[in-house]
Amino acid sequence: MRRRSFLLAPLLLPGLAAAKAVTPYASARRGTQLVFPRDHGGHAEFRTEWWYVTGALDLPERDIGFQLTFFRIRSGSAETLDSPFAPTQILFAHAAVTLPGGRLLHAERAARVNLGAAFSATDCDVHIGAWRMQRTGADEHIRLRALDPGFAFDLHLTPTQPLLLQGENGWSQKGARPELASHYVSWPQLRVEGQLTLDKTHRAANGSAWFDHEWSSEVLGEAGVGWDWVGINLDDGGALMAFRIRDTSGATVYAHASLRDAAGQVTRFGPQEVGFTPLRHWQSPRNGARYPVHMEIRVGPHTLRTTPAIDDQEIITRRPLPVSYWEGLVRLDGALRGRGYLELTGYSGRMAL
């Protein structure tokens, strides 16, 4: 669940709130049949979309975390403007690397479509400058490229399992109201090979990753202020996704989880069957936010615990306004074991819309 973009959008685009009423955004409809590779591509008529890869490497070192996310936002502005680079479609990207026992490196980019950035509407292919996420080849591998003065990676992700359509055939409910929904496709257990560059030294890399692609126009109800989310590649080949949306008091507004076991059997859990309980907080020295980095998660009969690779995996983006959240590599223990990413948002104070 990458809903931070929904919080970002109005901040970045002051006109969005006004434009929303008149912009004919498409909505995520129950029963929509997703077609691939077409639906790996961008859905420009929706308000928000993201392609998101998180993973853990075993080479050059165990438990190096990485993530690369591309966001697409339909601003609602300049819809009828006759210009090849009218600011209707904006792309953002975040890239990060977690070094075990070290620190989190991260970088960001932003551009509008046709001024150094673009996305394909027919397959997964999105780029901002040299940063790119592109699905190619007969083996359907996904190539990731991100570079920054501090770090760079160039990775090939090869699928080992079929796609995992979240919710009902990819229609994922986000709240009690039926309009609050998205189209949500996951691809867990991707094999990773490629190159990681740290301090200008190139090193061979391998590991496993998780791909998410989600698009929607309205998912966040009035009550939500933030959310907790996990996407874990289980050691036995299974995959677990769980999220909850919190209100101002920290209580759960909505929650959902799905578990696909090694045999491919998918079990879904409703709001009553999913719970998140903080075990330990880490306080950010930068903005004082207290993130529950150590979490107990209940999914149906399973009780699980997350342990962060390092405590400080807070990301503060600055372009063009500061937004803070915690997004980091965690180890999952308990009834199920694995590695994946935990995302915690809305902890550095309520974001003004």
Add this chain to the structure above:
Amino acid sequence: MTTLAWWLIRAQFLSRRTATALSMLAIALGVSLGYAIHLINDAALADFSRAMKSVQGEPDAIIVPRDSAGHVPLALIDEIAGDESVALVAPVIETRVRLGRVPTAVKLIGIDVFSAALLMPTLLPREGAATSGGIFDGGLYASPSLLDDQGLRVGAGATVIRGESRWETHIAGDLPAMAAGEALLVADIAWVQAHFGPREGVGELRVRLMPGSHAEAWRAVWAKRLPPGLDIRAAADNAARISNISRAYRVNLNVLAMVALLTGAFLVFATQLTAVAQRSTQFALLGVLGLPPRMRLLQVLFEGLAIGLPGSALGLLLGYGMAVGFTRVMGGDLGGGFFAASTPTIAPELLPGLGFFILGCGASLMGALYPAWLNRIQPLAQALKTGFAQRPPGQASPAIHGRRLMLLAVAAAIPLLISLPAIDDLPLAGYAAIALVLVLGIAAAPVATNLAFGAMARAALPAPLRIAVQNVLQAPLMAQVAASGLIVSFALTVSMVTMVASFRTALDQWLDAVLPAPHYMRSKGLPLPAELLAAIERPDAPFARIERMATGSLSLDPRRPPAALLVREIDRADPGARLPFTGAVQAAPEGRITVWVSEALQEVHGLRTGQALHLPLLGRDVEVHIGGVWRDYARQFGAVVMSTGDYRALGGRFEVTDLALWPRPGSEDAARRWLATEAARHGIESAESGDIRRISLSIFDKSFAVTYALEAAAMLIGLFGLAVTLAASVWLRARELATLSALGFDRAMLARAVVFEGALIALVGLALGLAAGIAVGAILTHVVNPQAFHWRMPLHVPWNQVLPIALATLAAGMLASRFAARQATRLPAAQVLAGAQ
């Protein structure tokens, strides 16, 4: 030894207060002028660069179209953004627009907020300023200065106009980071593009590379890959272009500074030479007492330095004061109009200050060099007995011989120097030639004296006059000293007057040729409103003939300011009817694009009539034929004229910016009224050719006003120099005068002799000054100006100005010698004769 040196310096200063003070002042003037020009220009450049940086950011590379009708295509933006070394691309569209009826054009910058936030944060609108939709919804943001100047209100509607295009929008907010005085508008790049183009791209692409990238190497690689219509530049190139803009103008001001400094050097020379002569007995006595010759040399140099040090220090202070005062009152523009809008802060730095200080000291040391050498070689015994020897024994013939050889060498070097090209666009060899002409003029003084008065000495003259002639003939060195200041100052005056007059005459004739129509209309850099262009062609408009022109720009060399592109309704078969050609015109070949280039462009790029030239036009590289070279004193960086037919054949859009209008016979007044109404309605400029002519000449005169003030100062210093040396030479001959007095000469006769001597010396000085002045004027007109401005003009010596100045100087010189005569003849003859024993 030091005590002695100090004591001598003090005595020298006390006994020759006026001369010393004048020398110091001349040095100070030279240093201050040079320093002030440097400070003002530096500050204006820094101010310009600052403004540029805030608008442009500090990109590692800038990709721009080479002509004003070109653009950076979208595909290239994506290709460059995808380069692994590129951290960020910031596309920009910059154009000039009008806001509603306000006549002044305003710069409108279309930005992409995502890249601007990182590269050009000063252009960002105020956060949350949007009241009804933000920058993406087509809001317009104005700098605080613009809001104030035009009385704009945030939230109010605004009509943005450029030629035929109109954009109805609103003022959404301000630009809080924009410096005061900066008047500009900012909007989203797509909104600017949709209304004002370019159709398939952006105006400019600024690139920030990854930290640690080799920017120069990167630019070199891309320079090879870019399509022909595009240039890649470093941000520093822009500073170089700006510096280039004012360089030519500074060249002329620097000549003036050099003039003042040289005058100072000659004054030091005159002062020190007389000082050496007057103290020859004292130095001889010190020599006998054990002062080594080396110390006699050093002492005179010390004294020269003692003039140079305080003079230079004073010059730095004066220069700083002048610069501060000037920028307070006039802004950063030195008169060339290049930095008209800036109000820079003067920030002196150590190194340039030190440089000018050393220059001042060097000038005074140079002046003291020859007197110091003379002092060293004075024969002690003879000096003790008979005083100063102008030609130490045994030195005479080789010195004269050597001097003739030196003069020949100097004279031979001048033609060589003036044939050398400019170095880095500075006419350094021309400067050197000017200095040599002056040296030659001064060194020729004894020779000229001999030639002029040798014959006269044999003629039958009244006794006082014969004495004067003999004196000048017998003491060529003193005559030379007295004349040197006059030669230099008069030469410089004549040269500047000649240069300015040549320029003005040429400009006058040129204005006749380029302003054939009685009326002109233009809208600065903006296309004229479509409404006006339609109105002017209606049958009720009182015009018999209309000629339209569109202006653009193109860059042949990224390091230089762009040349103007003038697309004119001109007859391809007879361009001479509209352009003042400097040479033969070749017929425009059928089917080939033909252009006529200005002299400046021809000089800079070494072009010839009839040759093929590659020009960046409409984003492409186009081969054109050069039909001829025409004279243009308006556009220093060159201009290319092309017919509308050829421009349209290339696919260009003819967006009219200027009109030349001929009223129908008999309806001149109606035309005048018609134009006044239309000009007011559309907020554009309308002028009659007579007005344009008058304004052009008055701007020219104003920009040379400072020249005249300096000439006057130089003449004054030259005259004082004459008076000082004459007084000294008379004083040296006090015993001789006393003898004459004892022989029966009365005071009036003595005075007449001295005044006549002064007049003779002044005549020699003026004659040599005139000759040198015309030579220097010719070098300025034919070498320095063409190299600096690339403008050529015929030489025109304004005798009606030169002769009165010469006569006034002669009169002043005679007055000065009368004063010297009175001083010398005041002492009783007996006392002088007794004292000399």
